[in-house]
Amino acid sequence: MDTFTKSSTVAFEALEREGGMSRRDALKVMGLTGGAAMMMGAPTPAEAGPSSEKKVKLLIVGGGAGGIMALARLKRALPNADITIITPNEIHIYQPGQVFMAAGLYTHDDVIRPNKEFISDDVNWIKDEVASFDPDNNKVVTRAGKEVGYDYMVVATGIVYHYDWIEGLTEADIGTNGISSVYLSDLEKGTTKGGEVTWKWFNELKAAAASGKKPTVIYTQPATPIKCGGAPQKILYLSADHLKKEGLGANYIFATNGGKLFGIPSIAKSLEETQKQYDTITNKFKHNLIAMDVKNKVATFEETYQIKGEYDADLDEYEMITKKRQVEMKYDFIHVVPPMSPPKAVVDSKLGWQKGSAKGWLEVDMHTLQHRRYPNVFGMGDVLGIPKGKTGGSARHHGPVVTENLVSVIEGKKPTAKFDGYTVCPLKVDYGHIIMAEFNYDGLAPTIPFLDPAKPRWFWWAFDLYMLKPMYWYLMMRGLM
Secondary structure, eight states, rough: OOOOHHHHHHHHHHHHHTTTTHHHHHHHHHHHHHHHTTTTTTOOOOOGOOOOOOOOOOEEEOSHHHHHHHHHHHHHHHHOEEEEEEOSSSSSTTHHHHHHTTTTTTOOGGGGEEEEEEGGGSEEEEEEEEEEEEEGTTEEETTOOOEEEOOEEEEEEEEEEOOOSSSSGGGGGGGGGTETTTTBBBBTTOOOOHHHHHHHHHHHHHHHHHSOOOOEEEEEOOOOOOOTTTHHHHHHHHHHHHHHHHTOEEEEEEESSSSOOSHHHHHHHHHHHHHTSSSSSETTTTEEEEETTTTTTTEEEEEEEEEEEEEETTTTTEEEEEEEEEEEOOOOOEEEOOOOEEEEHHSSSSBBBBBSBBBTBBBBBBBOOBBOTTTTTEOOGEEEEEEEEOOOHHHHHHHHHHHHHHHHHTTOOOOOOOOOOOEEEEEEEEEEEEEEEEEEEEEOOOOOOOOOOSOOBBHHHHIIIIHHHHHHHHHHGGGGO
């Protein structure tokens, strides 16, 4: 270990020991340590990338994190382009903030800004949504029936929540009968109901636990890809810690379609240790929520399991046969993560993957983010049909890749910039500590290599709570990192 690494490690450990420092002091220390530079990889200023003076018609579809990041960078890289953005949402939501809202640490006003702060007057803003894509003719049609043509397009439509895919459940049920979901929001209207109802749910759960009977609480994770894969466990640990601080507990059940707590062994092991600090947590792996009896508080899961078949003497092993069965669980409280998908317009178009597990998700090369069949189309954010990358941190890394490669294509060159699969998941394991899981296509990829990424740290909690939001508004949304 070199001198810098040793001194840096000592400094961070000292910082963590001072976990009670004020917000102001935490901000000062993180500013001195270059926190903004370290989090989510090294900064990639828009000015550092290539540019083109050509006059082209550029269409950006979507006004969430991916679309706005793309707009900010491409406006600088293509000064003569005629740029149109299609997005209905006049309010921009800092979606990671919904978890802090659920924990009672942010309010609605903390996580919203008007989108006009990020969409300048020289951009043609169509406040609508794309109803259909026609990439063969380089055009889209909006819900209002308006045709919009393009030379090049960036698809950043985001992801859609499907509470209705769970039989017996509607969005109107969220916030009633012990049901919560931190994901619930309306991006078009700028509402953050998920964070609000989940904080209320935290306190209803605490009141029930204080009544003398341990409530049963279920936390679900669906069979589909989801935005921020760690969020279901964040709500589990934060709500459990909310009770623990009052000397209370519950019977916690984490029901996930996955087969483990996390895909990276060291992170999974750390989460197993985290679970030991709370009241009984039972993990129900390979359990996918398919139905709910809201009135009687019964959740029905489809469990996938294997049984032994015939013995194969040549291989000296049994054939394993996959089976499914329905399992009912009674609950007092339940936090539901809905199944998710790309928007219907993408699913129904030629832009989506046409087969396999990625069917319907935007078919782009996993490295260049260029569409595999339509070279004048690129993708950003959660809609991408690639192995990793459904986080805001991933979208931040998509931005410079899309910008550089789109400019290359405009200039008649081959796209060479590559996205490495970077994903970041700040796993909040209690009020005060985060496991900062950073990884890419190859495995763990910590941007502070001298810190064990599997260790829960107060430093990352302070960073996420105090620093990441202003970085999002003033740097990421403006294409400055």
